[in-house]
Amino acid sequence: MMGRTIFIDPGRCIGCQACVSACRECDSHRGKSMIHLDYTDEGRSVASLPTVCMHCEDPVAPCAEVCPADAILVTADGVVQQADTTRCIGCANCVNACPFGVPKIDLGAKLQLKCNLCYDRTAYGLAPMCATVCPTGALFYGTVEELQAERPGVQVADTFVFGETEVRTGVAMVVPADKVQWPVPGGLPVVEINGKDVRR
Amino acid sequence: MTADPRAADHGAAVPPVSSGHRAAVPLDPSLAPPGTRAFRDAGGIPADQWHADQDGETLVPTHCCFCGVQCGMYLRVDRGGKVFGVEPRNHDINRMRLCPKGINAYQQVNHPDRLTAPLMRRSRDEEFAEVSWDEALAFTVSEIRRIQEMYGKDAFGLLGGASLFSEKTYLVGKFARVALRTKHVDYNGRLCMVSAAGANKLAFGIDRAGNPFSDILLTDCLLIAGSNLGECFPVLTQYVWGARDRGASLIVVDPRETAVARTADIHVALKPGTDSAFFNSVLSVIVEEGLTDEEYLAEHTTGWEEVKAKAAEYPPSRAAGICGVPAEQIVQVARTFARAPKAMAWHARGIEHHSQGVENCLTVINLCAATGHIGKPGAGYGTLTGQGNGQGGREHGQKADLLPGGRSILDEEHRRQICEVWGIEESELPTAGTSMMEMVWQMQRREIRGLIGICNNPFVSLPNYRVVKEGYDATEFHAQFDFFLSETAANAHVVFPVTTWAEDDGVMANAEARVVKHNKAQEPPPGVRTDTWVMCELARRLGAGDKFAFADSREVFEELRTASRGTVIDYYGITYERLEETGGIAWPCPTTDHPGTPRLFEDGRTYHEDGKIHLQVVEWHLPMDPYSDEFPMSLTTGRTVAHFLSGNQTRRLGALVEQTPRPWAEVHPSHGFRTGEPVRVVTRRGSEVFPALVTEAIRPDTVFLPYHWPVPTSANALTIDALDPRSKIPEYKVCACRIEHASELDTVPSPPVAPGHVAYPETQVSRTDPLPPTSPQGRGTSERS
Ligand code: SF4
Ligand code: SF4
Numbered sequence: 001m002m003g004r005t006i007f008i009d010p011g012r013c014i015g016c017q018a019c020v021s022a023c024r025e026c027d028s029h030r031g032k033s034m035i036h037l038d039y040t041d042e043g044r045s046v047a048s049l050p051t052v053c054m055h056c057e058d059p060v061a062p063c064a065e066v067c068p069a070d071a072i073l074v075t076a077d078g079v080v081q082q083a084d085t086t087r088c089i090g091c092a093n094c095v096n097a098c099p100f101g102v103p104k105i106d107l108g109a110k111l112q113l114k115c116n117l118c119y120d121r122t123a124y125g126l127a128p129m130c131a132t133v134c135p136t137g138a139l140f141y142g143t144v145e146e147l148q149a150e151r152p153g154v155q156v157a158d159t160f161v162f163g164e165t166e167v168r169t170g171v172a173m174v175v176p177a178d179k180v181q182w183p184v185p186g187g188l189p190v191v192e193i194n195g196k197d198v199r200r
Numbered sequence: 201m202t203a204d205p206r207a208a209d210h211g212a213a214v215p216p217v218s219s220g221h222r223a224a225v226p227l228d229p230s231l232a233p234p235g236t237r238a239f240r241d242a243g244g245i246p247a248d249q250w251h252a253d254q255d256g257e258t259l260v261p262t263h264c265c266f267c268g269v270q271c272g273m274y275l276r277v278d279r280g281g282k283v284f285g286v287e288p289r290n291h292d293i294n295r296m297r298l299c300p301k302g303i304n305a306y307q308q309v310n311h312p313d314r315l316t317a318p319l320m321r322r323s324r325d326e327e328f329a330e331v332s333w334d335e336a337l338a339f340t341v342s343e344i345r346r347i348q349e350m351y352g353k354d355a356f357g358l359l360g361g362a363s364l365f366s367e368k369t370y371l372v373g374k375f376a377r378v379a380l381r382t383k384h385v386d387y388n389g390r391l392c393m394v395s396a397a398g399a400n401k402l403a404f405g406i407d408r409a410g411n412p413f414s415d416i417l418l419t420d421c422l423l424i425a426g427s428n429l430g431e432c433f434p435v436l437t438q439y440v441w442g443a444r445d446r447g448a449s450l451i452v453v454d455p456r457e458t459a460v461a462r463t464a465d466i467h468v469a470l471k472p473g474t475d476s477a478f479f480n481s482v483l484s485v486i487v488e489e490g491l492t493d494e495e496y497l498a499e500h501t502t503g504w505e506e507v508k509a510k511a512a513e514y515p516p517s518r519a520a521g522i523c524g525v526p527a528e529q530i531v532q533v534a535r536t537f538a539r540a541p542k543a544m545a546w547h548a549r550g551i552e553h554h555s556q557g558v559e560n561c562l563t564v565i566n567l568c569a570a571t572g573h574i575g576k577p578g579a580g581y582g583t584l585t586g587q588g589n590g591q592g593g594r595e596h597g598q599k600a601d602l603l604p605g606g607r608s609i610l611d612e613e614h615r616r617q618i619c620e621v622w623g624i625e626e627s628e629l630p631t632a633g634t635s636m637m638e639m640v641w642q643m644q645r646r647e648i649r650g651l652i653g654i655c656n657n658p659f660v661s662l663p664n665y666r667v668v669k670e671g672y673d674a675t676e677f678h679a680q681f682d683f684f685l686s687e688t689a690a691n692a693h694v695v696f697p698v699t700t701w702a703e704d705d706g707v708m709a710n711a712e713a714r715v716v717k718h719n720k721a722q723e724p725p726p727g728v729r730t731d732t733w734v735m736c737e738l739a740r741r742l743g744a745g746d747k748f749a750f751a752d753s754r755e756v757f758e759e760l761r762t763a764s765r766g767t768v769i770d771y772y773g774i775t776y777e778r779l780e781e782t783g784g785i786a787w788p789c790p791t792t793d794h795p796g797t798p799r800l801f802e803d804g805r806t807y808h809e810d811g812k813i814h815l816q817v818v819e820w821h822l823p824m825d826p827y828s829d830e831f832p833m834s835l836t837t838g839r840t841v842a843h844f845l846s847g848n849q850t851r852r853l854g855a856l857v858e859q860t861p862r863p864w865a866e867v868h869p870s871h872g873f874r875t876g877e878p879v880r881v882v883t884r885r886g887s888e889v890f891p892a893l894v895t896e897a898i899r900p901d902t903v904f905l906p907y908h909w910p911v912p913t914s915a916n917a918l919t920i921d922a923l924d925p926r927s928k929i930p931e932y933k934v935c936a937c938r939i940e941h942a943s944e945l946d947t948v949p950s951p952p953v954a955p956g957h958v959a960y961p962e963t964q965v966s967r968t969d970p971l972p973p974t975s976p977q978g979r980g981t982s983e984r985s
Binding site: 011012013014015016017018020021022024025043044045046047048127129132133134135136137150151152 | 285286296297298302435441446457856896
C-alpha cells in the first residue's frame with residue numbers, strides 16, 4: 001500500500017460522473033476519461049460506483065505483466081503508469097489482462113491510455129483530479145489515517161478475488177464493517193469479496 | 201428495494217452521536233466548518249499557489265454559473281486571453297469539489313454555437329439575418345414605442361432571469377419601471393423557489409435560508425424534503441455525508457429513491473402532491489407524544505394553538521392513506537426529528553412546485569418551530585436554490601411585486617424611497633404586475649403585445665408548452681438576450697448576443713444568501729456586448745439615458761448597495777473588495793465593517809415587528825389536475841445531474857450530452873415495460889413517447905420525466921399550468937397522467953444552431969443516440985472508447 005492513495009467508497013457515490021468529467025479535463029490525457037462508472041444493481045436501485053485504475057500491487061499489475069513491449073512501468077511508490085508512448089505498440093494485451101477493465105486503446109494513435117493517478121498532480125502533493133472534485137467523497141485521496149479521522153469507524157480493504165487469483169491493489173475500497181475479518185500484511189483488513197471467503 | 205450494503209451497515213458502523221463521541225474523534229483541520237481559518241488552510245496546496253501547467257496560463261478565481269451552491273472554481277486562461285479549462289478551487293462553499301456541470305461549464309465560453317452578431321427579422325415568416333447593433337437597437341426601440349403608443353405602457357413586458365448577476369437583475373427591474381414604465385416585469389425565478397420565499401416571508405419576515413450549509417455538518421438529524429440533492433446539488437452531499445459520518449440521521453421525503461434517498465435512515469416515498477398532509481401528520485405525532493418545545497413555542501411564535509388543532513386532524517392513520525406511506529413511518533419521522541438534539545430541514549422544488557407550494561413549505565417550518573429547531577448551529581431550515589442567483593435574482597426588484605432591497609411596490613413609503621434613489625416622481629412608478637405564467641396568458645389574450653426576454657427559455661421551462669407557444673406567437677414584437685440561440689430566442693424578432701458569466705464581473709447570492717463575486721476571465725468575442733450595456737443603450741434611446749449612465753457592473757453595484765440600504769435585504773456593507781477578500785458575505789450586512797449574517801435568528805427574534813415566528817395553519821388539498829379512470833397516475837418532473845434547467849447551455853456540451861443524451865420515462869416494473877421500450881405518457885395537455893427506464897426506485901403510481909428538452913420530448917408539453925395562488929409557481933411536480941405502450945420513440949431535437957456556425961460534431965453524434973439511459977440516474981454510456 002502506497003502512502004497516499006485513492007479510497008473508493010461506493011456508499012457515497014451518487015453516480016454524478018463528476019469524476020468522469022474531471023478525468024477528461026486532467027492534463028495527462030486531456031479529452032479522454034479513464035474512469036468507468038458502474039451501476040451495481042440496475043433496475044432496482046440507483047447504486048453506482050466508480051472504477052479508477054486500482055494500481056495493482058500483488059502480483060505485479062496484470063497489465064504490466066502481460067505487456068510484450070515492457071511499456072507499462074510501475075514507479076517505486078506503486079503507481080502503475082500509463083504505457084510509455086515510445087514503447088507501446090497498441091496491442092491491447094493490457095486491456096484484456098486487466099481484471100477491472102481499466103486500460104483503453106486510442107485506436108487512432110494505436111497507443112494505450114490509462115489512469116496514472118494524475119502523476120502530474122500527485123507529484124506536487126495535489127490530489128488526482130477525480131478525487132479532488134468528487135462532490136461526495138466517494139473518491140477520497142489521502143492516507144488511511146486521514147480517511148479514518150474524517151469518517152469514524154470506516155473499514156477498508158485492498159484485496160480482490162477473481163476465481164483462484166487474489167489481487168492486492170494500491171487503491172483501496174471502503175467495505176461494510178461487519179464483513180471485515182482480519183488484517184493482512186499490507187496493514188489493511190481483507191474482506192470476503194465476490195461471494196468468496198478469501199481465507200480458503 | 202435493495203439498498204447498498206454500506207447503508208444497511210451504517211447504523212452499526214457509526215455509533216450514535218453524543219458530545220463525548222464527537223470530542224473523541226481526532227480533529228482534522230479539513231473538517232473545520234467552512235469559513236474558518238483552519239478550513240482554508242487545509243486541503244492541499246490551493247490552486248492559486250500552484251504552478252499552472254501551461255506556459256503563460258493564468259487562473260482566474262470565480263464561481264460556477266449554474267446552481268445555487270455557487271461552487272468556487274478557477275478558469276484557466278491561456279496566453280491569448282481565452283478561457284480553455286477549469287481548475288478546482290478551495291473555496292469555503294465547495295472545498296475543491298465540482299459536479300459535472302461545473303467541470304464542463306467553461307466549454308460554453310468559446311463554444312462554436314455562440315451568437316456573435318445581433319439577429320433580426322421583421323416578421324416570424326422571415327429568416328434571421330445578422331445585422332448591426334445599431335439596426336437591431338433602433339428596430340427594438342421603434343417597436344417598443346409603437347406598441348406602447350398604440351396599446352399603453354403596460355402592453356410591453358419584460359421577463360428576466362435568475363442566472364443573471366444581481367447587478368443585471370437590478371437593472372432589469374429598473375429598466376422596466378424607469379425606461380419602459382411598464383408594470384409587467386417578472387423573471388424565471390418564479391419557476392424556482394418563490395414558494396419557499398413566500399413561506400419564509402410569511403413565517404419569519406425574511407426571505408432566505410436560516411442557516412449556512414456548514415450547519416449541516418453540525419446537525420443530528422437532517423430532513424431533506426423534495427430535493428434530489430445528489431443530482432441537483434451534488435456538491436452538498438459532502439455536507440450530508442459529513443453529518444452522517446458523525447452519526448446524524450437522514451430523512452428523505454421524495455417519491456423517488458434518489459441517490460441520497462437510498463442512503464437515508466428513513467426514506468418516505470410519498471405520493472406526489474401530498475406533502476402538507478404528511479408534514480401535518482408528523483406534527484400531530486410530535487404533539488401527541490409530547491415532543492414539542494412548549495417553552496420555545498410560547499416565547500417565540502404566534503398561532504401555535506390553531507396550527508396544533510389543524511395538525512390533529514391529520515393522524516398517521518389518515519395521512520398514511522393520503523400519502524401512500526406506512527403510518528409507522530410517519531411516527532418514526534416525527535420521533536427522529538423531534539428527539540434529535542439539533543435538527544435541520546432543507547427543501548427544494550419537490551415540495552415547492554405545487555399549487556400549494558407555499559403551504560408545503562409552511563408545514564416544514566411548523567415542524568422546525570414546534571421542536572425549537574431554529575436559529576442555532578446545526579438547527580434550522582434552508583431552501584436549495586435551483587438557479588445560481590435564484591436567491592439574489594429576486595432581491596433587487598426583478599420580481600413583479602418587489603422593488604430593490606425586497607421593498608414592496610405597493611407600499612407608499614417603499615415607493616418613495618426607491619423613487620428618491622432613481623430620481624423619478626412617484627407618480628411615474630408603475631404598480632405591481634403579474635407573474636411569468638400569467639404574463640404568458642396575457643400574451644395569449646393580446647393584453648401584452650411586446651416582450652423582451654433576458655436570460656430565460658420559457659419554451660422549455662414553462663408548463664403547458666402549447667399555451668406558451670401560442671402566447672409568444674401572439675406577440676407583435678419579441679426580443680431576446682442570450683448567448684446561444686435558445687428555443688425561445690428562435691421565436692424572437694430580435695436576438696441580442698450577450699456575454700457569458702465568464703466575460704463580465706458581478707455578484708450572485710447562493711442558497712445560503714451568501715453573496716459571492718464572479719470575475720471576468722476573458723474579453724467577450726467581437727460583436728458581443730454585456731446585458732448591462734444593452735439595457736443602458738436601449739434606455740438611452742428610449743430617453744432615460746441619464747438614469748442608466750452605468751459604465752460597468754461595479755457602478756451598478758454601487759447604486760444597488762445604496763438602494764438596498766436600510767432594508768431587510770441590506771447589501772450596503774458589501775463591496776467588491778470585501779467579497780474578494782472574504783470568499784462571500786451573507787446579507788443582511790448593513791455596514792462595511794459588519795461581518796454579514798450567515799445564520800439568522802440567533803437572538804431568537806425574527807424579522808417581523810413582534811420578533812416572532814408567525815405559524816400558519818395549512819389544510820391539505822388535492823393537486824389541481826384531478827385523477828380519473830382515464831388519468832390515474834401522477835406525472836412528476838425533475839432534473840438530471842448532467843443538465844441544467846432548459847438545457848440551453850448544457851445540451852450543447854459534448855460531455856454532458858454524452859452522459860445524458862436524451863430524456864426518458866421512469867416507470868415501475870409493475871406496468872409490464874422493459875427498459876428501452878417506447879412508453880407513451882399522456883396527460884390532458886398532450887402525449888409524448890420516451891424510452892422506458894424500468895426501476896423499482898419509483899412508486900408504482902408515479903411516472904418521472906426529466907424536463908431539460910424541448911418538444912417533442914418535452915416534459916413541460918405535458919405538465920399543467922396551474923399556479924400556487926400566493927407564489928404563482930406552476931405545479932410542475934404533479935399532474936394526472938396515464939402510460940401506454942407505443943411503437944416508436946419521439947426523436948430528440950437538435951438545439952437550434954446560429955446561422956454560420958456549426959455544432960460540435962461529437963454533440964451531434966450523441967444527440968441522435970437511440971439508447972435509453974442505463975440507470976435511474978439517467979446516464980448514457982460514460983465513455984465510448
Ligand atoms: S464524482 Fe464521486 S459521486 Fe460522482 S460518480 Fe464519481 S465517484 Fe461517484
Ligand atoms: S452546478 Fe452547482 S453543484 Fe455543480 S459545480 Fe456548479 S454550483 Fe457546484
